Each structure stands twice: as C-alpha cells, then as structure tokens.
Amino acid sequence: QVQLVDSGGGLVQAGGSLRLSCVASGLTFSNYHMGWFRQAPGKEREFVAATTGRAGNTYYADSVKGRFTIFRENAKNTVYLQMNSLNPEDTAVYYCAAYGTTQYTYAHSVAYWGQGTQVTVSS
Numbered sequence: 001q002v003q004l005v006d007s008g009g010g011l012v013q014a015g016g017s018l019r020l021s022c023v024a025s026g027l028t029f030s031n032y033h034m035g036w037f038r039q040a041p042g043k044e045r046e047f048v049a050a051t052t053g054r055a056g057n058t059y060y061a062d063s064v065k066g067r068f069t070i071f072r073e074n075a076k077n078t079v080y081l082q083m084n085s086l087n088p089e090d091t092a093v094y095y096c097a098a099y100g101t102t103q104y105t106y107a108h109s110v111a112y113w114g115q116g117t118q119v120t121v122s123s
Contacts, residue, residue: 001026002025002026002027002098002111002112003024003025003026004022004023004024004096004097004098004112004113004114004115005022005023005024005025005114005115006020006021006022006094006095006096006114006115006116006117007021007022007023007117008020008021008117009093009094009117009118009119009120010118010119010120011120011121011122012086012119012120012122013121013122014086014087014088014121014122014123015085015086015087016086016121017082017083017085017086018083018086018119019080019081019082019083020036020080020081020083020094020117020119021078021079022034022036022078022079022080022114023076023077023078024077024078024079024096024098024112025077027098027112029077030053030054030074031053032053032098032099032111033051033052033053033098033099033102033104034050034051034053034070034072034096034097034098035047035048035049035050035051035070035079035096035097035099035104035110036048036049036070036079036081036094036095036096036097037095037097037107037110038090038092038093038094038095038119039092039093039095040091040092040093043092045095045107046061047061047104047105047106048060048061048064048068048081048094049061049064049068049069049081050070050097050099050104050105051070051071051079056071056072058070058071059104059105061105063089064083064090067083067084067085067086068081068082068083068084069081069082069084079096081094083119086119086121087121088121088122089121090119091119091120092118092119093116093117093118093119094116094118094119095113095114095115095116096113096114097110097112097113097114098110098111098112099111
C-alpha cells in the first residue's frame, strides 16, 4: 500500500532553518505531484508548497515564498522542504502530500498523506 513517511521536524530558534523529508513507497513517485501542508493548533490545514511530478515546477503559499524551497529526488522517491528564516508563525505539524489532482492549494486534492512532523519555532 502507499506510505508517506515524514521526518526532519524539531525545535529551532527564530531565524533558523530545518529541512523536512518525505519518503514515499507503494506508488510510482515520478507520476505524482507532491506537496507539503501544515496545521497549527486550532487552525485548519493549509497549503505550503507543491512540486509537479516530472518537470519539478514549484508553487508556494505567499506566507513562505522566498523562505521555503520544495524539491524532489525522483530516484530516491523523496520530496524535501527546506525552510529558512523560520519564525514562530511557522510552528505547526507539517504533512507531506501526494496529490490526486492539480489543485495544489486544496487539502481535498490530496490522495495520500504522511503522518506529520512537528516543527516548533521559538522566539
């Protein structure tokens, strides 16, 4: 069956960096658009970034543009989220996503979810 395993979260000070990883199995990885969402306590899950299957085109939420970078290694079935200049508003559980459609910003477009990894940014 399809499995997405997220990792790389942790506690970091404001201004710091983290890199999240998501390893996929049970699917033809290069055929899937992949992305990251996040959910802070008491808030809805929100889109962060997405990358297309083969071309590797990227899309970002305005709140992370210029600070976060999504990229993928199809040979390793892995998608990454490099997060720089983190601030406390970035604190959330981050979820890897494999899309079933091209409506990247909508959670209902996601076919498969990772288990989530906690990112906490202290001020």
